[in-house]
Amino acid sequence: MSRSFQVVLKKVVDHSYAIEIGERLFDSLIEDLQQGLVPNVSKYAIITDSTVEPLYGRPLLERLRLNGLEADLFSFPAGETSKTRETKALLEDQLLQRAYGRDSCIIAVGGGAVTDLAGFLAGTFGRGVPSLNYATTLLAAADASVGGKTGVNTPVATNLIGVFHQPRKVYIDLAAWRTLPAREFRSGLAETIKHACLGDAGFFSDLEENLGKVISDRGQLVLDAGVCERIALANCRIKYEVVEQDEHESNLRQILNLGHTAGRALEAVSGYTLLHGEAVAVGLVIQAKLGVKRGYMTEEQAERVIALLKKAGLPTDIPDQVSNRQLMDKMYTDKKVRSGRIRFVFQDGIGAMKRFADGSYSVPVEEAEVMEVLEEMRQL
Structure with a gap:
């Protein structure tokens, strides 16, 4: 005879947080900490990378210490x-060696790779x-500032190991965008264009009209302040509208993977010689061309997507060194794969996403169908 005991753990959790958009936000961050944004913390660990460390990591460390914070x-x-x-x-071991414990707070300073890794560590x-999160790149502002998805890559797949961990606040420093190489900024524009494709036709048109005010036809950064602020706000708003309804990616949130089924695969197969946004741009093209064949969008709409990506200086072709077979095989490691079948999310025209008869936002696509599009792209 056996007995059972029910463990009841029902609770309501508020994971709300603010996103502050502006320039040079160290003072705001320190003021927030002094006013108790993160209570019961005695030590702060700044996590950054070798590029951002001299630009923002060390200056923030000095400011925190000058204000009496450990x-x-x-x-x-x-x-x-x-x-x-x-x-x-390695980072966990370093934290432990310096006696960090549960009274710690992690401050992630950098781009998407930093916020992904530091968020997973904090979780x-x-x-x-x-x-x-103190986001210093457009990619981090577009992709990592809302949603709390954190994770790491493995040789097999990207971002399949991680946790949902919401930050207490996000700071998007527009001044930091001026320190970015143009290629890194363009990479962030890919996620921005993705958001417009999936959630806001008006924002898509705004980008078509005003992209030249942030990056020139010759690929040089212009960074008009008003347009940059609009881009940052639109990215946050569109992603929030999705995450609010589906925090843990049970269905709707899959639409944020637009362009990522092929894009993440291409990023990995390239050995990360392609930046995340560059790979996603090609993934958006593959998705659009598949969508035209399936009747989800018109040829003209797909051409608008491709033209906007090109205007941003992003690649729209599969690199010669990556074979269709390599790309196809890597797509099978995508987290949307179910029962060995690759699934895509698709645009429904521009500014909306396709929802299928079963209520799902992703749909299985046969390998032959994808391969046909890949072959056609090679011949253009």
Whole structure:
């Protein structure tokens, strides 16, 4: 005879947080900490990478210490190839060596790789400690500032190991965009264009009209302040409208993977020689061309997407060194794969997403159908 005991753990959790958009936000961050944004914390760990460390990591460390806050800086080599379990373990060991415990707060300073890795670390260190994100790139502002998805890459797949961990606040420093190489900024524009494609036809038209005010036809950064602020706000708003309804990606949130089924695969197969946004741009083209064949969008709408990506200086072709077979095989590691079948999310025209008869936003696509589009892209 056996007995059972019911463990009841029902609770309502408020994961709300603010996103502050502006220039040079260190003073705001320190004021927030002094006013109790993160209570019961005695030590702050700044997590950054080797590129951002001298520009923002060390200056923030000095400011925190000048204001009487105990803080240390932890840095790892810049780049997506460092976003691994091994890097996370090294950082955890360094935190432990400096006596960080559950009274710690993680401050992630940098781009998407930093916020992904630092957020995952915060979600598991001491079984979860509070974190703040100080986003210094457009990619981090577009992709990592809303939603709380954190994770690392493995040789097999990207971002399949991680946790949902919401920051206490996000700071988007528009001044930092002026320190970005043009290629990095363009990479962030890919996620921005993705958001317009999936959620806001008006924003898409705004980008078509005003993209030249942030980046020139020759690929030089212009960064008109008003347009940059509009881009940052629109990215946050569109992503929030999705995440609010589906925090843990049970269905609707899959639409944020637009362009990512092929894009993440291409990023990995390229050995991360392609930046995330560059790979996603090609993934958006593959999705659009598949969508035309399936009747989800018109040829003209697909051409508008491709033209906007090109205007941003982003690639729209599969690199010659990546074979269709390599790309196809890597798509099978996508987290939307179910029962060995690759699934895509699709635009419904421009500014909306296709919802299928079963209520799902993703749909299985046969390998032959994808291969046909890949072959056609090679011949253009």
